Ligand SMILES: Cc1cc2nc3c(=O)[nH]c(=O)nc-3n(C[C@H](O)[C@H](O)[C@H](O)COP(=O)(O)OP(=O)(O)OC[C@H]3O[C@@H](n4cnc5c(N)ncnc54)[C@H](O)[C@@H]3O)c2cc1C
Ligand SMILES: Cc1cc2nc3c(=O)[nH]c(=O)nc-3n(C[C@H](O)[C@H](O)[C@H](O)COP(=O)(O)OP(=O)(O)OC[C@H]3O[C@@H](n4cnc5c(N)ncnc54)[C@H](O)[C@@H]3O)c2cc1C
C-alpha cells in the first residue's frame with residue numbers, strides 16, 4: 001500500500017524532514033505552499049511531486065490562507081504533514097477541521113500497516129509513548145527539518161484564493177539575536193533560580209569557559225523576557241541533544257526535561273535537594289548557584 | 302449578642318483546614334443545618350496532606366456509618382509487626398489476629414484519596430468547600446472578656462462567623478497567633494519523611510503474608526533511624542506501600558543529621574529493601590508531627606474560636622503506633638457538638654463553647670492523651686533507639702549462632718552481651734519501669 | 741463584545757505515573773484549570789471591560805468538568821457565566837473531537853465576537869484545539885497572541901513570530917490563542933469563590949449540540965514508557981564549592997563531556 005500525502009508549508013521552506021516522511025509512505029507528495037513565490041520554488045526543487053501555490057500574500061499573514069488550504073486538501077484527502085510553528089498549526093488545524101481528521105503531535109515514527117497510518121508519538125508532556133493506527137485522513141504536526149537541497153523541479157500550480165479578513169499592519173524585530181541551540185555541543189540552561197537579569201553575566205561566564213550556548217526554562221523567555229523565545233527548552237520549546245547540559249536553578253519539571261532527554265550528560269545545580277531535576281541528572285550538586293557557578297567557571301579555566 | 306454596627310456574619314462557622322479534623326467538624330455542623338465554610342489552602346483537599354496511614358477507624362464509623370464500604374480505605378490491618386532493627390540483625394514480634402478484622406479496628410488509608418472523599422461528603426452535607434485559599438490571619442475584636450475571634454482574612458477578603466475552627470494542622474499559626482498555643486519547643490516536634498511505593502497487589506500480599514484486603518503495619522525502631530529518636534514504619538495499601546520515618550527534631554539538630562539521609566538509609570537497609578524491591582516511588586514528602594503528648598495541648602478554646610486535631614496538639618506517639626487521625630476525628634466530633642450547643646444557646650464565648658472541652662476530655666481521645674501523658678519523655682531516652690535492639694540482637698546471636706562451641710545457658714549468653722552493651726542494669730530497670738507507666 | 745474563553749479542566753502529567761506495562765495512572769493527579777488558561781481569562785476580561793462586554797467560560801469534557809469543585813474553580817475566575825459540555829463520551833477525546841464540540845457550543849451560544857484560548861493544555865499540550873476550533877467555525881485564528889485591542893467586528897492583535905512580533909488587524913469573529921505571558925492572571929479570593937456559585941451556568945451534552953461525525957477512526961495500539969537513557973545520578977557534595985567544581989570538572993573531562 002501507499003498513501004498520498006500533503007505537506008503544508010507555512011511561509012518557511014524548511015521541510016526536509018517532512019519530505020522524507022512523505023516519501024517513506026510511498027504515494028504522491030503534494031506541497032500546499034503559502035508564502036511568496038520563491039518559497040514555492042524552493043519547495044518545488046526540494047523533491048516533491050507537485051506544488052500548489054496560493055499566490056502572493058501581500059500584507060496577508062500566513063493564517064489568512066487557512067480556509068484556502070483546507071479546501072485544496074479536502075479535494076484530495078490523504079495524510080497531511082506540517083511543521084508546528086504558530087502559522088503552520090493554524091493551517092493544519094483548518095485542514096483537520098475540514099477532514100474531521102485527528103491532529104496528532106509529537107510523532108517519532110510514521111509508517112503504514114495496510115491502509116492504516118501507524119503513528120508512534122509522545123503524549124502527556126512526554127511521560128508516555130502511544131502507538132495509534134488511523135484509518136482515514138490524518139494530520140501530523142512534526143518538526144520540519146532543514147531546507148531541502150535542490151534535487152528536482154516539480155510543477156507549481158497557482159490557485160486563486162480569497163484570504164480571510166486579516167492583515168499585517170506592523171512587524172517589529174526581536175531585541176534578541178537568533179540562536180541555533182540544536183547545533184550546540186554544550187548548553188548551559190538557566191531557570192528561575194537566577195534572581196535578576198543582570199546575573200545572566202554569571203551564566204555567560206560559565207558558557208564562555210565551557211564553550212557552550214546559553215539556554216533557559218520557559219519562564220525566563222516568556223514572562224520575564226530575559227532571553228529570546230528560541231532559547232527555552234522543553235515540550236513547547238527546543239529539543240536538544242548536546243554532549244553536555246547544565247541545568248542550573250531549574251527545578252526539572254517534566255515539561256522542561258523532555259527537551260534535554262537526548263543529552264549525553266546532564267549536570268544539575270540546585271539549592272533544593274528534592275528538586276526533581278536530580279532524578280534525571282548524571283551529576284548533581286546541591287547548593288547555591290551563586291557560589292557554585294563562579295567556582296565552576298574558575299575550575300574550567 | 303450582635304450590635305447593629307457590626308458587619309453581618311457570612312457563615313455560622315468558618316473552619317480553617319480541610320484535613321480530617323476540619324472535615325469532620327464541618328460535616329457534622331452542616332448536617333445539623335448550620336452554615337459552614339471549609340477553607341483549604343491546597344488546590345484540592347488532600348493535596349498538601351501526608352500521613353503514615355493507619356487509621357483507627359471506629360470513631361470515623363460513628364460519623365460515617367458506611368465508612369468502610371464507601372470511603373477509599375486501602376486494607377484492614379490484621380497484622381502488626383514490631384521490629385527492632387540493627388545493622389546486621391532484625392528481631393520482631395509478629396502479631397497477627399483475625400479478630401482485628403471483625404469488627405474492623407484499623408485500616409490503612411492514603412490521604413490523597415481520603416481527604417477528597419471527606420470533602421465531597423462535606424459538600425453533600427451542605428458545607429461550602431473553598432479550596433485554593435490560604436487564611437492569612439484571624440479577625441479579632443476586643444470584647445468584655447478579652448479578645449474575641451470574629452472571622453478570618455485571606456488576601457484582601459474577610460469572612461465573618463460566630464465561630465472559627467482552627468483545624469490547620471500541627472503548625473497551626475492561627476492558634477499561635479491568638480496566643481492559644483505557645484511556639485513548640487523542638488523536643489515536642491518530629492519530622493516525618495514518607496514515600497509511597499507502588500507494587501502489584503499480589504506481590505504485596507505474598508511479601509507480607511496477607512490475603513484479600515488484609516493489611517500489615519510494621520513499626521520499626523533501632524538502626525533504621527541511625528540512633529536518632531524516632532522510628533520507621535511500613536504500612537501496606539492495596540497496591541502500594543507507605544514507608545517512612547519519624548525523627549525527633551531536637552535530636553536531629555543535636556546530631557547534625559539530615560532527615561533525607563536517614564530516610565535513604567532506612568529504605569536501603571538490608572531488612573527493609575526486600576519489601577520494596579521492584580517498586581516505584583509515586584509520592585514523596587515531609588511533614589511535621591507533634592510528639593509532645595499531653596504537654597503539647599494548649600488552650601483549645603477562646604471567645605469565638607476552638608482548635609481541633611493536630612492544631613490542638615492531639616497526636617500520640619507511643620513508640621509502636623503514631624496516632625493522630627483518630628484523635629482528629631474525636632476532636633472534630635466533640636467540637637461540632639460544643640459549637641452546635643453554643644450556637645443554639647446564642648453564646649459563642651469561651652464559656653458557651655465549653656462543651657467541646659468537656660466532651661473531648663471525656664472521650665477516649667482525651668483519656669488516651671492522659672494515659673500516655675508520659676510517653677514522649679520516655680521515648681526521649683536514647684537507649685530506646687539503639688542500644689536495646691543491639692543488646693537483644695547479641696543475646697539472640699549467642700543463642701542461635703552454632704559456632705561449634707558448647708552451648709551456654711541463655712542467661713549466661715545474655716550476661717555476656719550485656720557486658721559489651723552500654724546499657725546498664727539500672728537503665729533497664731528504670732526504663733522498664735518508666736515504659737510500663739508511660740505505655 | 742461577547743467573548744468566549746475556552747478553558748480545560750485537566751490534571752498535570754507531572755503527577756501521573758506510567759506503569760511498567762505502559763498504563764498511565766492519573767489517580768494522584770488532581771484536575772484543575774489548565775495552567776495557562778487563566779491568562780486567557782484575564783486577557784478577555786481586560787478587553788471586555790475596556791469595550792463593555794461579556795466573558796463566557798466554555799469547557800468540554802467528561803462528567804467531572806461539571807463537578808461542584810470544577811464549577812467553583814472556573815467561575816471564581818473572572819467569567820460572567822459559563823457553558824459546560826459535560827459528557828462521558830468525551831473521556832480521552834482527541835483535539836479534533838473536542839474542537840468540534842467547542843465549535844458547536846460557540847454556535848449554540850451565538851453572536852460570539854471572539855474566542856480566546858490558552859497557549860496549550862497541561863495534559864495534552866498539542867496547541868491544536870484552538871486552531872481546529874477556528875477551522876470548524878471557518879474563522880481566522882492566531883496563536884501566541886500577547887495583546888488584543890479593539891472591539892466587536894475588528895480587533896488588533898500582537899503576536900510573536902520567529903525573530904520578532906507582528907501586529908495584525910482582523911475583521912469579523914476570530915479565535916485567538918494567548919501566549920503564556922499575555923497577562924498576569926489574578927488569583928481568586930474568598931469573595932470570588934463565594935460569588936462563583938451565584939453565576940449562571942448552562943450544562944449541555946454532546947447530543948444536544950449536534951456535532952459532526954469524525955472522518956477517521958483512531959485505534960490506540962498501546963502505550964509504553966519512553967526509553968530513557970540511564971543516568972548516573974552521582975551526587976557531588978557541594979559544601980565546598982571549589983572542591984565540588986574541581987571534582988565535577990575532573991569527572992566531565994574523564995568522560996569526554998568537556
Ligand atoms: C503545557 C505546558 C508546557 C510547558 N512547556 C515548557 C517548556 O517547554 N519548557 C519549560 O522550561 N517549561 C515548560 N513549562 C513550564 C514548566 O512546567 C515549569 O513551570 C518550568 O519549567 C519551571 O521553570 P524553572 O525550573 O526555571 O522554575 P522553578 O520551577 O521555579 O524552579 C526554580 C528552581 O531554582 C532553584 N533555586 C532557587 N534559588 C537557587 C539558587 N540560589 N541556587 C540554586 N538553585 C536555586 C529552586 O530550588 C527551584 O528548583 C510548561 C508548562 C505547561 C503547563
Ligand atoms: C509521617 C507521618 C506519619 C503519620 N502516621 C500516622 C498514622 O499512621 N496514623 C495516624 O492516625 N496518624 C498519623 N500521623 C498523624 C496524622 O497525620 C495527623 O495527626 C492528622 O493528619 C491530623 O489531622 P488534622 O486534620 O488535624 O491536620 P492535617 O491533616 O494536617 O490538616 C490540616 C489542613 O489545614 C490546611 N491548612 C493549614 N494552614 C492553612 C491555612 N492557613 N489556610 C487554609 N488551610 C490551611 C492544610 O493544608 C491541611 O489540609 C502521621 C503523621 C506524619 C507526618
Ligand SMILES: Nc1ncnc2c1ncn2[C@@H]1O[C@H](COP(=O)(O)O)[C@@H](O)[C@H]1O
Pocket residue numbers: 746747748749774776777780798799800801835838842856857858859860861864865866867868869870
Ligand atoms: N476540553 C477543552 N475544553 C475547553 N477548552 C479546551 C479544551 N481542550 C483545550 N482547550 C483550549 O485549547 C487550549 C490549547 O489546548 P491543547 O490544544 O490541548 O494544547 C487550552 O489552553 C484551552 O484554552
